[in-house]
Amino acid sequence: MNGNAGNPKASSRKAQIGWAAILLVGVLLIVVLRYIDLEPELSGDPFPGFEDQQTVLVQGLGIHEQCLELRPKQGLDYRYQTSHPLSFDIHYHIDGQPLSQFSETSSTSGSQHFEAQESRSYCLMWVNPREDLLKLSYELKFEVVPGKPQTGIPVRFVSDSGKRRIRIIDTAQNELGSLEMKSDILNFELSPDQQKLAVLVSGVREGLQLFELPGLEKKNSFSLEKAARMLAFSEDGSFLAVADEHREELLIIDLSSGKKEKIELPATLLALETGDQANELLGRNELEVLKLQFTPPLLLERDARIELAFGDQKMMVDPDEVCFAHGIPHPLFTPKAVAMSPEGLPGFLAIP
Secondary structure, X not given: OOOOOOOHHHHHHHHHHHHHHHXXXXXXXXXXXXXXXXXXXXXXXXXXXXXXXXXEEEOOOOEEEEEEEEOOOOEEEEEEEEEEEEEEEEEEEEOOEEEEEEXXXXXXXXXXXXXOOOOEEEEEEEEOOOOOOEEEEEEEEEEEEOOEEEEEEEEEEEEOOOOOEEEEEOOOOOEEXXXXXXXXXXXXXXXXXXXXXXXXXXXXXHOEEEEEXXXXXXXXXXXXOOOOOEEEEOOOOOEEEEEOOOOOEEEEEEOOOOOEEEEXXXXXXXXXXXXXXXXXXXXXXXXXXXXXXXXXXXXXXXXXXXXXXXXXXXXXXXXXXXXXXXXXXXXXXXXXXXXXXXXXXXXXXXXX
C-alpha cells in the first residue's frame, strides 16, 4: 500500500502548500499587471502616411493645440490619426474664452476642409481624455489661394528678449530659422498668403524690411522718416500700410515698385487692420473708425461701419455700439496676440 494514501495529514499539508503557491503567483500577477504597462511603449515615430508631417506625444489628460491666422473664405485642409480615441475641436478665442466652430468626440482619425468666416486666429485642439500617453500625427494644408491648398508646418514667429532676433519655432519648440536685425525690432507681420514677412525696426534708414518665406531671403528694405510700430498688408500682399502713433498720416508702399504715397488723417491711429474686402484697410483713432484703400491711396469713409458676423449672418454695424455698448469684439478694439508678445505671431511655413 502506498504510504501517502494512509497519511491524510501529509496530503492536507501538500494541498495547503499548493494553494498557497497558486495564491502567491496570483498576487504577483496582480502586482505585475498593476505596475507594469503591458502595452507596447509609444514611440515618436509617425503613423504610416504621415512620415513628413507633425507627430507629437500628448500626456494623459493633456491637449495639443495649433493656431493659424485665417481670413474670410480662406480654407484649411487637415487630417490626423491617433493611438486611441480623443476629442477634436476648432475654435477661436474671445476675451480668453473659446468659441467652438467644429467639434467631434471619440475619434481616432479625421480629414476635413475648414473655411474661415471672418479674420481670426483659429485653433485646432486635440484633447487626450485618458491618463495614458497618446500619439498624434497630423497634416495641415493652408489654402493660400481658394482651391489651391499648400502643405506646410504650423509655426510661430517669436522675438527674443533682446528685440534683435526673430525665431521661427515649430510645435515642438524646435528652431527652424531665425533673423538677426541690426536695430531693435518694433513689430512684424505676415502677408495673408504667408509668403512674406515685413519687419519694422528702430533704425529708420532701413526702417521697414521685407523677407521672403520660407527661406527668409531679404527681398527689399525701405527708409522711413520716423520709426513706426503699426503695419498691415493688403489682401493680395502687394502693398503695405505703415503708421506710427505720433503722426496724422498713413504711408502706403507699393512692394513691387517701391513707390511711397501718404494719406493725410484726421488724427493719429491707435490700430490698423487689413479689411475683409479687396483693397480695403481699416484704421482706428480715439474717436472713430476710418475706412481707407491701398490703391489709389485714399481715405474713403469716416465714422465707418464695420462688418461683423452673427452666426451665419453678416451685418454692417456701428463699431462703438457693438464693441462698447454690447461687448462684441472686433480686432480693431480688442487685445490680440501681437507679434511682440511672448507667444509671438502664429503662422504657416510652406514646405517647398
